[in-house]
Amino acid sequence: MNPRPHGRYADYQDPYEPAHAARPPNSSPGIPTQRSAVPPHHGDGGPYEYGPAPRRGGKVKRILISVLVILLVVAAGTYFWADSKLRKEVDLSKVIDRPAEGSGTNYLIVGSDSRKGMSAAQRKSLHTGGSAEAGQRTDSMMILHVGAAGPTLISLPRDSNVTIPRFRGSESGKTRPAMGANKLNAAYAFDGPQLLVRTVEYNTGLHIDHYAEIGFTGFANMVDAMGGVEMNLDKGFKDKWSGADFKAGKQTLDGAQALAFVRTRHAFATSDLERTKNQQKFLSTLANQAAAPGTVLNPFELYPVMGAGLDTLVVDKDMNPYLLGKMFFAMKDVNSGEGKSMNMPVSGSVGGNLQWDRPKVKQLVDQLKNDEPVTVTSER
Structure with missing residues (x-):
């Protein structure tokens, strides 16, 4: 190894010395530098x-x-929990002579006057009358169509004059002859949900895809679990039969008050038609509040509401929580103005029962089957 030069040649760099051996700048000759x-x-x-x-x-x-x-x-977990609580008791596959399916999905939503599980004190406080074993009837019936043209909610007055066609008995399985003209709610009283679906399909020509029914107790409990439902009433009314006593304006209805509101008929001149309007208004408002983010995203709100409703909800065997949620959100859309609500078109009465306007009913059903915007009105 060549020694480093000194003196005047101290800065000389040997061209044959490797580059990495060069001294760092500002270092003193002869003093070893510390390697980093x-x-x-x-x-x-x-x-x-x-x-x-x-x-x-x-x-x-x-x-x-x-x-x-x-x-x-x-x-x-929530989905399977909710699915396990649904009472899938209605077998629509046993309904005979069904019309062809159309576009969209049709739900038959029913409010029954079932008092099952109610104590005498509850029946008194809710003004339901009767006994826990009293036969069931339908206090409200609605068809909810969900499709591309938006949801349409159609009330079927319980006093509608309809034909109860031949049907298959839900218990016996035997085919029964037609019963002729009757009130619509008589179909349910005769043979329950399956005959009601059969009668609705026969008189409308509309295929019912799903069935959902809630009784007095479940309805009141669900409203109470939500902390009440806020309503804005155009006018006040009283009805000693239902226990209704309302003033006009904004107010929050608890379970008992809500039940009185949707059941009241004696306070109105056109009893059944006015009642169906109130039922539509209340149910769509309830769905709007139940489907609100404050309820859906809050487990302390969501689970009590779902539990109260699901415990007494009777549905068809193909219903599931997803379809049920779809139904609720469609009713929410009706409330927010993104859908249409109406009564089944009526042209008059027969023996005290409401007679449907057949030409309008046909036009309405055709529009629903084809998933077209509904232009039919229910004004008499």
């Missing part, structure tokens, strides 16, 4: 490299994935 512990940088051109920077994005990603997994598990 940091290795040379081989990255983006900076003077030193200290290893890879911490990956904060990876930690955030893991947290988000964990939250997503938890939400999926909770959602799946």
Whole structure:
């Protein structure tokens, strides 16, 4: 190895000496320099490299994935819990001579006067009368059509004059002869949900895809679980039969008051038609509040409301929580003005029963079957 030059040749660099052996600038000749512990940088051109920077994005990603997994598990658990509570007691496959399916989905929504499970004190406070074993009737019936043209909610007055056609008995399985002209709610009283579906389909020509029924107790409990339903009434009314006693204006109805509101008929001149309007208004408002983010995203609100409603909800065997949720959100849309609500068109009465306007009913059903915007009105 050649010795380093001294004196005037101290700055001389031997061309054959390796480049890495050159002295660092500003170093003194003959004094060894301290080699840095940091290795040379081989990255983006900076003077030193200290290893890879911490990956904060990876930690955030893991947290988000964990939250997503938890939400999926909770959602799946809620779905199966709700599905297990549904009373899937109505077998629509046993309904005979059914019309062809059309576009969209048709729900038959029924409010029955079932007093099952109610104590004498409850029957008195809710003004339901009768006994726990009293035969069931339908206090309200509605067809909810959900399709591309938006939802349409159609009330079927219980005093509608309809033909009860031949049908298959829900218990016996035997075919029964037609009963001729009757009130619509008589179909349910004779043989329950399956005959009601059969009668609605026969008199409208509209295929019913799903059935949902709630009794007095479930209805009142669901309203109470929500903390009441806020209504804005155009006018006040009283009815000693239902227990209704309302003033005009905005107010929150509890379960007993809500039941009185939807059952009242004696306070109105056109009893059944006015009552169906109130039922539509209340149910769509209830659905609007039940489907609000404050309820859906709050488990302390959601589970009590769902539990109160599902415990007494009777549905068809093909119903599931997804379809039920779809039904509720469609009713919410009706309330918010994105859908249409109406009574079945009526042209007059026969023996005290309401006679449907057949030409209008046919036009209405054709529009629903083809998923077209409904232009038919129910004004007499």
